[in-house]
Amino acid sequence: MKELKRDLGLLSVLAISIGAMIGSGIFILPALALEIAGPAVIVAYALAGVLVVPAALSKSEMATAMPEAGGTYIYIERGMGPLLGTVAGVGTWFSLSFKGALALVGGVPYLLLLFDLPVTPVALGLASLLILVNVVGAKQTGRLQVAIVVVMLAALGWFTAGSAPSVQSANYAGFFDAGVGGLLAATGLVFVSYAGVTKVASVAEEVEDPGRNIPLGILGSLAFTTVLYVAIVAVLVGVTDPGSVAGSLTPVAVAAEATLGYAGWLAVILAAMLALVSTANAGILSSSRYPFAMSRDRLVPPSLSAVSDRFGTPVNSITLTGVVLLLLIAFVPILEIAKLASAFQIMVFALINLAVVAFREGSAEYDPEFTSPLYPWMQVFGAVTGVALLTQMGPIALGGAALIIVGSVVWYVGYVRPRVRREGAATDAIRRQVGRDALTEVESSLEADTHEVLVALTKNADAERERALVALAADLVRPDDGRVVAVRFEEIPDQAPLTEEVTVQSASDVSFETRTEALAADLDVRIEADEVVSHDTKHAVVNFAADRGVDTIVTEHEPLRLRSRVLGDPIDWVVRHAPCDVLLVDNLGYDRPEDVVLSEGRGPYPPLAVDVADAVAAANDGTVSLWYPADRESTDQRRRTIDEYQAELSALLSVPVRTEAVRTDGGQPSRPDLLVRRGADDRLRDAVFDDRPVFPSPGCTVVTVYPHESRRPRFVRRLLERVTF
Template sequence: MKELERDLGLPSVLAISIGAMIGSGIFILPALALEIAGPAVILAYALAGLLVVPAALSKSEMATAMPEAGGTYIYIERGMGPLLGTIAGVGTWFSLSFKGALALVGGVPYLLLLFDLPLKPVALGLAGVLILINVVGAKQTGRLQVAIVVVMLAALGWFAAGSAPSVQSANYVNFFADGLGGLLAATGLVFVSYAGVTKVASIAEEVEDPGRNIPLGILGSLAFTTVLYVAIVAVLVGVTDPGSVAGSLTPVAVAAESTLGQTGVVIVILAAILALISTANAGILSSSRYPFAMSRDNLVPPSFSTVSERFGTPVNSITLTGAVLLVLIAFVPILDIAKLASAFQILVFGLINLAVVAFREGSAEYEPEFTSPLYPWVQVFGAITGVLLLTQMGTVALVGAVVITIGSIGWYLFYVRPRVSREGAATDAVRRRVGRNVLTETRSTVDDTHREVLVALTKNLDENRERSLVALAADLVRPDDGRVVVVRFEEVPDQAPLTENMTVQSPSDISYETRIESLSTELDIDIEADEIVSHDTKHAIVNFAGNRGVDTIVAEHEPLRLRSRLFGDPIDWVVRHAPCDVLLVDNLGYERPAHVALSGDGGPYPPLSVNVAEAIAAANDGDISLWYPAERKDTAQYKRTIDDYQSELSEMLSVPVRAKSIRADGGRPSNSDVVVRRGTDERMRNILFDDRPVFPSPGCTTITVYPRESRRPRFAQRLLERLTF
């Protein structure tokens, strides 16, 4: 396998990064930003440079951890997963396309100062030429890029030095006339001026000593360019009459004419044309590689990664990018192009900051030579300020960012998701965090006691099923020498008054109490029998549990059918209103269960379910099987995380534990004696999450566990579990 020679030193890195930034940011945007913020545009450039620092630090860190050829999309896709990778790829592609269009639409007016030509046709013609150049494979060499940077810096330096003596302090009066809103809006607009600061990361594989030169190159070029921008704009504002430059298509030429005469104008024009054509060509070159890279990752159709045998270039990707560029030039006003370019760049820089957090907190191998200081506060600051800037940039920018994001999500759901099974470091980081939180809850729940359990008998049961419920309750309270209260609830019609005659015991009642007393002796547990007559059994159960202060209710109940889920079931009311935990038993017998299965859907097992399973297994000298779906096509990251979680859970419990994959379609019959599963108390959550056992027909008693209100996971927590597990 061929490797790229690491022959780019710090000067080359600085030249590449500075050259990628200087262009539209100084030759076009100052006039547009002046209309928004007035003289405060000077501060807007400084503030924009400051707000780029978090993304610059984050990109520097990731580039030293993964010093290989690639771009922003690669880091975000690997860190945040295919979904956010799709958003970042599309967002970056649009941002670079908009930047290329901005360079051409903004650069042509400088050319028209020398030649009397129509603006848009010339811009479209230049765009067509550049697209054709990219298709046939010609590209600028490194030496040409360095030469252009030198010419630009020389011209701008001469302009600043020659114009500085002509600065009029009166031009800075009413510096903050447009207020904080105007300053932030202008900051958002000129943000794209610094978009090229992280471009050097895409050639990280060719940088010598990347751990040192990449951060120094990125941060050094950012500092230099920020100072240069602020100085040039300060001079530009100071040497022109207030408001005369605002809205001009050639602001630097206007300023040069007032201080350096026609010679200064010609030099500025040449520098501007060189810079903006170079920026436009680089924009087409780099933006067309995003569909190419995304195609190789199966995020867009494979045709975009096809390389022409004749030209050796990705013609389809370049053609699509070129078509977008031509449409932008022909139909979108320059101010909207600038806003959209900045909006998408802000969005991508925010994702860059989040990607670093994902790599740091996830389990993926990640060993950067350079680490961002003040982690994670710098990244949080960058993400939050990015959102703040977007909200201040006006409707066009905000709607553009939202439309691209929603469109990317739609594309991911309908095209990418069925084809891609990768996941990012962020998903694993969140998954591990969720798993740790559930384990912490489980530790505290495992130590909880069942001092008193109510066995609620709501229908006539045969003696074996009755005994099974009581034996289950006895196993729950046995470790704590607790008590079992067995109550037979009898419901009479509303028309029948509750009289003393109804409290007279029948032979059946006496037989029931005798059986319960004998169970107390047999099971060696304190068991109390009672009978309650009421008009409403469900209210009677909840009232008795509340007045008695029991810890758990055990009742027999068949699994909820679809009709019960949609239209309700009396036991649902008990689950929602009980002041304690509720265990609903699909009763197929309970005789010293030695093998207890804990049914799961691939995510963490609910703490109370773990508690119940351990109590049953410990009382019967048994073991626990951790069931999980066998059909899932999981990533290696997911499997490692689940293995770690199950290992920690096993160490926490006092009984033998083993993991077992179970087929959801049935497969072999279960050899478990009891299955413990999660229950949810809200019908719509049942429909949404479909919390059935992984193994739908276990052929043994199933216990569905419903925790009390204080223990129930919130909707957001369950949704997070579903998304990450």
């Protein structure tokens, strides 16, 4: 694959970054921000500059670790995965295209102060010229950027220094009259003035000595531009009457004419044109690299990653970006759409900060030459403040950003997902943390004592099935010298009164107690037998468990009949209301199970299931097999992380452990004696997470565990388990 030439030095990096910022941010936005915050717009610019620092540091770090074309897209895709990478790539590409078009259309009013020209044709002509320059090569682009920035800064420096003596303190009266709300709203608006600070990262593959030049270029240009913005806006407010430039299309020209006369007015017009052309030029340069980088990762068609033999540039990507830019200028109200795109830009900055955390906490290869200070607090600050600023952008801006996100997701599902099997560093970092949390819970569960287990016999079961349930309970309590309470629950019709006659022991009850005494001696466990008669068995089971304070209820799982499906399974009700853990048994017998399988299809093994499997295997001198679905679409990193998790889990158990990958299409490596699995926490989670068994019927007794509500994982936890495991 052809690589882009590394011919952009530090001067070009600074020029691209400064040129990408000094445009609409200073020549157009101050007038709009003045209407919102008044003189406090000066603080808004300073505050916005500070809030950009976390993203600038994060992007500098990732750019030195991955100096590849694509910038924001590359970092988010590698850190957060192909889905968010697609969203970031498509959204940032559109955002930069919108802002480039806005810069050209917004710069024309300054030109109209000199010439009577139509706005759209002039903007289209300038756009076509810049597209051609970018096709010719990045070196020519960098040189043009340096020349533009030097002339532009000279003119702005003259305006600031020459106008400063004319500042009137009275113009700052009522500085904070707009309040905190006005200040934050203005900060959200002018935040986009600094968005270009990290554009240079999108051409990192073409930067000489990226480990040095990228951080210096990004951070140096941010510091310089923040000071320059604050100085210019302070002068702009101080030399004009309050409200005289608010809403103006050419606010800096108005101020220059008042302080420097015709010559200053002319210099500002020249600077404005150069600045806005420079913004558009940097926008084309950087935005065209997004389709290029996405194509190399197979997120868009491969033709967009082709590099021209003649010019050494991605001509197809630049051409596509140019066509979009021209269409926007010709047919779309750019100012409104640029505001929408700006909201997405703020969100992308928040994702940039999270991507750094994903890389550092994950297991992906990541070795940056520059590292952000104050990690992770700097990144947390940047993500939180980014979300806060989004709330200031208004419902229309948020809705537009949401539309871009939905479109990107549709593209991902329709084009990317069938072609790409890859995941981001964040997914693995979250998976590892979820695994560590699960192992901690397993360790606590294994250390906890089980003092009393209730075996609830809710229907006429034969002696063998009774024995199976009691034997299972005995294996659970034996290590802690606990007790099994075996209770037959009999339900009588509501119209039948609960008199002494119905509670008299029958011959069947006496036989049950005799069998229980024999079981106690045979299993070497204390067993207490009892009978309960009630109008409602499910309430009776729960009430008995609560009165006795048992640790676990063991009962048979009732097959769902039509009535159960319509009105609800009584056992489901017991699970939801039990004051303790519940084990539901699909009872095919229990005869010293030595091969115990722990089955989990979508997440780490539940602590209660691990505890039960370990106790049963230990009681019968057996082994535990960890079943996990054989997933041919699993990434190598996912498999390695799960292997490590299973190895750590095995070390916690008291019996020999082996792992077995099991196909979900009917094949299984062995026929176990007992299988233990997780049950759905509730109907909603069952629908969301599809917690039905992913394996075929194992042909043995199956124990489905339901931990008490206080020990069940919350929705977000289950969602993370489902997504990452």
